[in-house]
Amino acid sequence: MRKYEALFILSNTVSDEQLETKIEQISSEIVKLGGNVQAATRMGRITFARPIAKKEVGIYVQLVFLMEPDKIKSLHERYRHNEDLIRLQIIAAKSPAGNAMRNIAGKPTAAQVSTTVKKSKTT
Numbered sequence: 130m131r132k133y134e135a136l137f138i139l140s141n142t143v144s145d146e147q148l149e150t151k152i153e154q155i156s157s158e159i160v161k162l163g164g165n166v167q168a169a170t171r172m173g174r175i176t177f178a179r180p181i182a183k184k185e186v187g188i189y190v191q192l193v194f195l196m197e198p199d200k201i202k203s204l205h206e207r208y209r210h211n212e213d214l215i216r217l218q219i220i221a222a223k224s225p226a227g228n229a230m231r232n233i234a235g236k237p238t239a240a241q242v243s244t245t246v247k248k249s250k251t252t
Contacts (some may be wrong), residue, residue: 134193138187139213140184148190152192
């Protein structure tokens with residue numbers, strides 16, 4: 130399984146009670162597809178920089194979950210025609226192990242760079 134972060138932008142017409150129901154429905158769809166929801170963050174009502182689908186404000190919800198990569202397309206398809214969903218964006222979350230591998234590959238870490246700068250200033 131791979132870790133993903135999804136940003137759901139829901140219509141401003143969704144009430145607070147409906148929002149909890151929507152988050153539960155989204156989480157249950159992820160579980161139905163064999164995933165595991167790790168975190169749900171309600172980011173609140175945010176005004177768009179420019180209108181999206183003739184709407185000025187949306188409710189932002191971020192979910193972090195684990196899922197097989199081949200199931201992501203199915204998740205997108207399930208929400209394609211949902212009237213309460215304005216936008217859905219799913220990205221693969223960055224793994225700490227991947228960052229460590231880059232540092233091993235020869236690129237210096239921030240701590241190594243600052244140590245090098247301090248040494249060169251004292252000499």
